[in-house]
Amino acid sequence: AEERLNQAQKLEAIGQLTGGVAHDFNNLLTIIVGNLDMIVRKPDNAQRVERLAASAMTAAKRGAEVTEKLLSFSRRQVLRPETVNPNRLLKDFRALLQRAVGEAVEVRLDLDASLDPVRLDPGQFESAVLNLAVNARDAMPGGGSLTVKTCNAHLDAQEIAERPDLRPGAYVLVSVSDTGQGMDAGTLARAFEPFFTTKDVGKGTGLGLSQVYGFVRQAGGHAQIKSEVGRGTSVELYLPRSAEKAVESRPDGPLPLRRAA
Numbered sequence: 001a002e003e004r005l006n007q008a009q010k011l012e013a014i015g016q017l018t019g020g021v022a023h024d025f026n027n028l029l030t031i032i033v034g035n036l037d038m039i040v041r042k043p044d045n046a047q048r049v050e051r052l053a054a055s056a057m058t059a060a061k062r063g064a065e066v067t068e069k070l071l072s073f074s075r076r077q078v079l080r081p082e083t084v085n086p087n088r089l090l091k092d093f094r095a096l097l098q099r100a101v102g103e104a105v106e107v108r109l110d111l112d113a114s115l116d117p118v119r120l121d122p123g124q125f126e127s128a129v130l131n132l133a134v135n136a137r138d139a140m141p142g143g144g145s146l147t148v149k150t151c152n153a154h155l156d157a158q159e160i161a162e163r164p165d166l167r168p169g170a171y172v173l174v175s176v177s178d179t180g181q182g183m184d185a186g187t188l189a190r191a192f193e194p195f196f197t198t199k200d201v202g203k204g205t206g207l208g209l210s211q212v213y214g215f216v217r218q219a220g221g222h223a224q225i226k227s228e229v230g231r232g233t234s235v236e237l238y239l240p241r242s243a244e245k246a247v248e249s250r251p252d253g254p255l256p257l258r259r260a261a
């Protein structure tokens with residue numbers, strides 16, 4: 001059950017942007033300005049200053065998260081596609097993935113050693129997998145496991161009948177699965193929509209899965225979700241296989257979690 005982002009949804013999303021995200025953003029700025037104001041008025045109590053500064057910092061970081069997601073959603077970001085082996089990228093940021101999900105979640109990599117290369121922007125791929133990992137963590141408040149699996153796959157004409165932009169053929173499948181609460185039918189149908197979230201205000205922006213969707217579409221691939229309430233969720237990313245040979249490593253090593261825009 002995959003929801004396509006059509007033009008009307010995009011326009012609706014832009015409308016909601018001014019209403020929803022700008023509102024959240026304003027709340028965060030209110031906290032930051034308020035705390036700084038309290039510090040300026042009474043700067044001599046070090047403990048109080050520290051507490052107010054820490055709370056302003058948390059609000060500022062949350063704001064940075066929102067803008068980062070908006071940037072990747074707006075797709076105006078410069079893409080730097082490379083021919084890579086997804087296994088290598090996944091191994092490179094395994095530690096980062098583990099940190100993102102916390103100790104209660106076990107991260108497993110199930111990587112096909114004969115995986116073909118794909119052509120994609122490694123930074124976008126990393127953000128997509130991180131977004132999926134964070135969603136998985138949120139779906140497993142009591143802990144569980146997150147499995148990232150890779151394999152060579154084939155999409156036949158029938159499977160992609162509704163997708164005239166896709167060609168049947170050779171793909172690499174990267175699936176990110178959790179043992180969490182799963183999605184009900186209503187959530188599943190809308191999950192890829194920008195700004196659709198079932199999370200509390202301040203906890204979810206509803207942009208995680210739309211970033212994933214946008215990334216996969218840009219890479220010429222296909223994304224779908226399989227989910228069962230009470231059992232877990234699998235997000236499957238089909239990325240077109242590349243005929244080129246993968247570059248062995250990037251000169252600057254694995255990408256940092258956040259790059260300055």
Ligand code: ADP
Binds near residue numbers: 203210
């Ligand atoms: P956000 O995480 O900010 O809410 P997303 O676009 O990433 O935005 O996800 C949209 C919604 O899809 C979430 O609010 C949640 O209801 C559902 N969802 C996403 N991933 C999962 C998952 N792994 N397990 C259960 N529900 C999920």
